[in-house]
Amino acid sequence: MVGTRAATQSQQAQTMTSSTQAHRKKLEVKDLSIRYGDFTALSGVTLDIREREIFGVIGPANSGKTSFLTAINRMDAMSADMHVNGQILFDGVDAAKWRNLYSLRRRIGVVFPLPVGLPMTIYDNVAMAPRLAGIKEKAELDLIVERCLTRAALWDEVKDRLTSLGSLLSGGQQQRLTISRALSQDPELLMLDEFSIAVDPVTTMRIEDVLQELRSEMTIILVTNLVQQAHRLADRTAFFLNGRCVEIGETEAMFNGQVQDPMTLDYIEGRFG
Amino acid sequence: MSHIYSITPLNELNHRKDKLLRLLFLMMIVTLIVPVLIILGTLIYKGGSMISMEFLFTFPKNGMTAGGIFPALLGTIWLVAVALLVSVPLGVAAAIYLSEYALDNWLTRLINICIINLAGVPSIVHALHGFGAFVIFAKMGTSILAAGLTLAIMTMPVVIVATKESLQSVPHAFRVACWNMGATRWQTIRRVVLPNATSGILTGIILEVSRTVGETAPIMFTGAAFFLPFLPEGIFDQTMALSLHLFVVATQVPGVPDALPYGVALVLIGMVLILNSLSIAFRIYLRNKKKW
Numbered sequence: 001m002v003g004t005r006a007a008t009q010s011q012q013a014q015t016m017t018s019s020t021q022a023h024r025k026k027l028e029v030k031d032l033s034i035r036y037g038d039f040t041a042l043s044g045v046t047l048d049i050r051e052r053e054i055f056g057v058i059g060p061a062n063s064g065k066t067s068f069l070t071a072i073n074r075m076d077a078m079s080a081d082m083h084v085n086g087q088i089l090f091d092g093v094d095a096a097k098w099r100n101l102y103s104l105r106r107r108i109g110v111v112f113p114l115p116v117g118l119p120m121t122i123y124d125n126v127a128m129a130p131r132l133a134g135i136k137e138k139a140e141l142d143l144i145v146e147r148c149l150t151r152a153a154l155w156d157e158v159k160d161r162l163t164s165l166g167s168l169l170s171g172g173q174q175q176r177l178t179i180s181r182a183l184s185q186d187p188e189l190l191m192l193d194e195f196s197i198a199v200d201p202v203t204t205m206r207i208e209d210v211l212q213e214l215r216s217e218m219t220i221i222l223v224t225n226l227v228q229q230a231h232r233l234a235d236r237t238a239f240f241l242n243g244r245c246v247e248i249g250e251t252e253a254m255f256n257g258q259v260q261d262p263m264t265l266d267y268i269e270g271r272f273g
Numbered sequence: 274m275s276h277i278y279s280i281t282p283l284n285e286l287n288h289r290k291d292k293l294l295r296l297l298f299l300m301m302i303v304t305l306i307v308p309v310l311i312i313l314g315t316l317i318y319k320g321g322s323m324i325s326m327e328f329l330f331t332f333p334k335n336g337m338t339a340g341g342i343f344p345a346l347l348g349t350i351w352l353v354a355v356a357l358l359v360s361v362p363l364g365v366a367a368a369i370y371l372s373e374y375a376l377d378n379w380l381t382r383l384i385n386i387c388i389i390n391l392a393g394v395p396s397i398v399h400a401l402h403g404f405g406a407f408v409i410f411a412k413m414g415t416s417i418l419a420a421g422l423t424l425a426i427m428t429m430p431v432v433i434v435a436t437k438e439s440l441q442s443v444p445h446a447f448r449v450a451c452w453n454m455g456a457t458r459w460q461t462i463r464r465v466v467l468p469n470a471t472s473g474i475l476t477g478i479i480l481e482v483s484r485t486v487g488e489t490a491p492i493m494f495t496g497a498a499f500f501l502p503f504l505p506e507g508i509f510d511q512t513m514a515l516s517l518h519l520f521v522v523a524t525q526v527p528g529v530p531d532a533l534p535y536g537v538a539l540v541l542i543g544m545v546l547i548l549n550s551l552s553i554a555f556r557i558y559l560r561n562k563k564k565w
Contacts, residue, residue: 078452080376106455116450119469119564128464129454167565178450185454 024051025092026189026219027072032086034067034076041067045086045245047238054215056234056251057223058267063240065223066113069191072221073108074101090189106133109182113194115174117166118181122149122158125166125177129185144184151213152180153206172203179207183214190214191221196229208233227268231255239264316539323536337500337522338529342537344504348417348512349544351505352492353485355421356428361478363425364432371433372440373448373462392430396490399427404494418508420496427491428481435477439470444565472559479552483545489516499525515541 027049034042042064049055057065067082074095076082088095090104098104106129118125126145135141145162149155154176158169166177175195182190192211196204211220211233224230230237231251238248239261247260259265266272327341334340367388375381403423413419443466451461497514499521505512519541523534 073453075449075452078449078458080378102455102457104455105453108453110453112446112450114446116446117565118447118450118465120465128451128456132454132456132460165564181450181454 025049026051026090028087028089028092029072030087030089032068032071032084032088034064034071035083035085036067037081040243042071042240042243045240047245047248049219049221050236052216052219053235054211054220054222054233056230056237057221057240058225058227058230058237059240059246060267060272061225062242064243065240066193068240069110069193069221069223072189072191073105073110074098077101106185107188109185109187109190111175111178111182111190111192111195113197115171115178115198117169117174117177119165119167121163122166122169122177123162126180126184129181133185148180148183149177151183151210152176153210154180172199175199175203176207179210187218189219189221191223193223194225196224196226204229227270239267241267313542316535316542320532320535320537320539323532324539328536329540332502333500336528337526338533342515342518342540344501345513345515345518345537346540347504348497349486349515351417351508351512352421352424352496352514353482355417355508356424356485357478357482359422359425360429360432360481364429365436365474367429368433368436368440369462372437373458373466388430388433391426392434394427396427396488399423400491400494402426403491408495414509415494415496415498415511416509417496417505417512420492420512420514421508423491423495424485424488427488428485431481431484432477435480436470436474439473439477440466442473443469469564472555472562476552476555476559479548479555483548483552486544486548487516487541489514489520493517515544 025048029045029047029049032042032045033040045064045068057068059065070076070082071084072088072090072095076084084096090098090107095104118128120128123145126148127141130141130144135144146155146159149158154173157173158164158177166174169177175198179195195207199207208229211222214220222230222233234251236248237251237254239246239254241263247254247264249259254264255268257265259268329341329346330343331341332343371381371384375384400423403419403426407413407419407422408415411419413422447465447469448461451465452458456464492514496511497517498511499517501511501513515537519534519537522529522537
C-alpha cells in the first residue's frame with residue numbers, strides 16, 4: 001500500500017512540472033483563530049499552503065506558531081480548553097467536518113521540538129503507524145522500517161540494534177527517529193515544530209538535507225526558531241507575531257528586504273526576537 | 274580580611290543544625306520501626322513453634338483448641354480471589370477512564386471526591402452495607418460471594434488510585450506523539466500507556482491484597498463463619514477466614530493453648546509480608562527496567 005502510494009506520487013511529480021499545477025493548494029486557512037480558555041493564541045490568520053512546497057513559519061516565542069500546527073491536525077479535539085474558529089481546508093475538505101479525525105492525522109506527520117522516542121524498540125517505533133494502518137506482514141514492515149530510517153539518516157547508526165529501546169537513544173538520534181516515525185505514516189503533509197531546538201548543529205544539518213530530499217514528495221510546514229533555517233529551506237515564509245500573521249512572502253524576496261511590514265525585517269535581521 | 278569562600282560562624286551554625294535535624298529524623302523513623310520489630314519478634318518467639326505442615330493443612334480439633342487452620346487459610350484465599358476478580362477489572366477500568374478519557378469538569382471532580390470518600394469509609398460501615406446490600410437485598414445470604422464483594426468495594430479505591438497514578442506517570446508527550454500518528458485514545462492506551470504502567474498497577478494490586486487478607490469486620494456479617502467442619506465448595510457457601518479465626522481463638526474460645534493464637538497471627542502476618550515483599554520486588558524490577 002505504501003509502495004503504491006509512493007509510486008503514484010512520483011508519477012504525479014513528473015506530470016506536475018507545469019507551474020499552474022505546482023501551485024495547487026494543499027491547505028487553505030481562512031480567518032483562523034485559536035483560543036485557550038480566555039487566552040487568544042492566534043487570531044485572523046488567512047493563508048494558503050501549496051502542494052509540495054516548504055512553507056516556513058518564523059516568529060518569536062508565544063506568537064502562535066505551535067498552536068497553528070495543532071489546529072491543522074485537529075489536536076484541539078483531544079483537549080477541553082482549546083477552541084478553534086475559522087476554516088482549514090485540507091485538500092479542499094474542511095478539517096472541522098472531517099468524518100474521521102484519525103484518518104486526517106494519519107496523512108499528517110508531526111515532529112516536535114523535543115524528541116519523543118516512544119518507550120518501545122526502535123523497530124516498533126517506526127512500525128507503529130503502519131501497524132495502526134493495518135499492515136501486519138513482517139516483510140512489508142521490515143521494508144518500511146528500513147526505508148524510513150534510511151530517509152531520516154538514522155539507518156546506519158541503528159541497523160544493528162533495532163530491538164533496543166527508542167527512548168534511550170541520544171537526543172539527536174531520537175529526533176531522527178521521530179522523523180522516521182512521521183515518514184512511516186507516508187504523510188502528504190509533514191509539520192516540523194522547531195525540530196532543531198534540542199539537536200546538535202551536525203544533526204540539524206543532516207535533517208535539513210533530509211528535508212531538501214523530501215520536498216519533491218510532500219508538503220512541508222517548517223516552524224522554526226532559526227531565521228536562517230527558514231532562509232535555507234523555505235520556498236515561502238510567514239512571519240507570526242503576537243498571535244497574528246504579519247506577512248507572507250517568497251523567502252528570497254523577504255530576506256532581500258522586500259517586506260510589507262518593517263517589523264518583519266527587524267525580526268529577520270535580529271533586532272528583536 | 275575574609276575570603277568570600279571562608280567558613281563563617283553562620284555556616285558553622287547551619288552545618289550543626291543540619292546534623293542535629295538529621296539525627297532527629299533518624300530517631301523518629303527508628304521509633305516507628307521498633308513496634309513493628311517487637312510485634313514480629315513476639316509472634317515468632319511465641320508462635321513460631323506452632324508452624325508446621327500439619328498446622329497449615331489440617332482442620333481445627335477439640336473445639337478449636339488444637340489442630341490446624343486449613344479451612345481458615347483456604348477461606349481467606351477464596352475471599353481474596355473473589356474480591357480481586359471484582360475490584361481489579363472495575364478499578365482499572367475506572368482509573369483508565371479518569372486518567373485517559375475524563376475531561377476536567379464537575380462530573381470528574383465529583384467522581385474523584387466519591388473515590389476519596391469511599392476510601393475513608395470505616396470498615397464496619399462497609400460491613401453493614403455489605404450485609405444490607407448483598408446478604409439481604411441481593412439474597413446472596415452469608416456467603417463467600419457476599420463477603421468478597423464487600424471486600425471488593427472496600428479496596429476498590431486503592432486499586433483506582435494506584436492505577437491512576439501509574440497511568441499518569443507515563444509522560445504525556447508519548448500520548449501526544451501517538452495521537453499525532455492517528456492513533457485513537459484506546460490504541461494509545463493499549464500500545465503505549467498500559468504496557469508502561471503494568472508494574473505500577475501490579476504493585477497497587479498486591480498492596481490491595483495484603484490489606485484484604487487482614488480485614489475482619491467486613492466479612493464477619495457477610496460470609497465468614499465462627500467454625501465450619503467442612504471446606505467451602507463454591508462461592509455461595511460460607512467459609513472460615515484467618516482474620517476472624519484469630520479473633521475467635523484469641524477471645525471467644527476457652528482453653529486454647531497460648532501458642533495457638535500467636536501461630537495464627539504469624540501465618541496472617543507472614544502472608545502480608547510475603548505479598549509486600551513481592552510488591553517491593555516489583556518496584557525494584559520497575560526501576561531497573563526504566564524505559565525513559
